[in-house]
Amino acid sequence: xxxxxxxxxxxxxxxxxxxxxxxxxxxxxxxxxxxxxxxxxxxxxxxxxxxxxxxxxxxxxxxxxxxxxxxxxxxxxxxxxxxxxxxxxxxxxxxxxxxxxxxxxxxxxxxxxxx
Amino acid sequence: xxxxxxxxxxxxxxxxxxxxxxxxxxxxxxxxxxxxxxxxxxxxxxxxxxxxxxxxxxxxxxxxxxxxxxxxxxxxxxxxxxxxxxxxxxxxxxxxxxxxxxxxxxxxx
Numbered sequence: 001x002x003x004x005x006x007x008x009x010x011x012x013x014x015x016x017x018x019x020x021x022x023x024x025x026x027x028x029x030x031x032x033x034x035x036x037x038x039x040x041x042x043x044x045x046x047x048x049x050x051x052x053x054x055x056x057x058x059x060x061x062x063x064x065x066x067x068x069x070x071x072x073x074x075x076x077x078x079x080x081x082x083x084x085x086x087x088x089x090x091x092x093x094x095x096x097x098x099x100x101x102x103x104x105x106x107x108x109x110x111x112x113x114x115x
Numbered sequence: 116x117x118x119x120x121x122x123x124x125x126x127x128x129x130x131x132x133x134x135x136x137x138x139x140x141x142x143x144x145x146x147x148x149x150x151x152x153x154x155x156x157x158x159x160x161x162x163x164x165x166x167x168x169x170x171x172x173x174x175x176x177x178x179x180x181x182x183x184x185x186x187x188x189x190x191x192x193x194x195x196x197x198x199x200x201x202x203x204x205x206x207x208x209x210x211x212x213x214x215x216x217x218x219x220x221x222x223x224x
Contacts, residue, residue, distance in 0.1 A: 004158070040216055041216060042119075042204070042214040042215055042216040042217060043159075043204070044212040044214075045211070045212070076174050090158055090159075092158075101147075101164055101166075102164075103149060103161035103164055104159075104161070105161075106158030106159045106160070106214075107158050108156070108158045109156075109157070109158055114194075
């Protein structure tokens with residue numbers, strides 16, 4: 001069975017800290033994504049990567065960076081955490097989206113609280 | 116303004132009853148439309164994916180329809196079960212993915 005694993009289900013950090021969220025997939029997918037999910041807003045794309053060491057900004061990249069050193073691992077970095085980054089963070093992976101019958105596979109999310 | 120609008124925002128139904136969720140979109144050009152189910156505390160899971168040429172697709176008790184001319188889709192749940200309690204997310208694929216805010220379904224015994 002396909003699996004996307006996020007390193008933490010719950011995380012509490014302090015304002016100004018550097019925060020790392022890790023995601024690993026075992027499906028040999030080229031594409032990996034980081035989203036945040038807030039009530040009433042739906043999923044919003046922060047960054048995505050279509051290959052190792054490649055990254056593209058999504059709709060809300062400010063305050064975030066990413067790293068993809070290996071195909072199976074995609075990390076989201078909050079350079080200096082702020083309270084408005086308190087949210088649910090979801091990682092996803094997929095084959096190229098141009099393959100129209102290929103869904104995204106999601107991890108179970110990290111609920112991050114910044115105090 | 117979100118390019119994918121879902122309605123209703125939430126609904127409550129009795130176990131065994133049917134319900135229909137709506138998704139209207141303005142995204143263009145259209146590639147495919149996806150419905151996901153998200154249980155509380157879990158990530159979304161794909162239910163159906165429909166391309167431009169498909170107007171209906173089923174996955175068990177879930178049936179999705181698509182009218183690409185009017186840019187509307189619906190997700191019908193037949194004979195609901197308690198395990199259907201979840202959020203249902205409509206996603207439209209063009210040159211990128213556009214997500215609706217979701218409909219929260221609560222099934223009561």
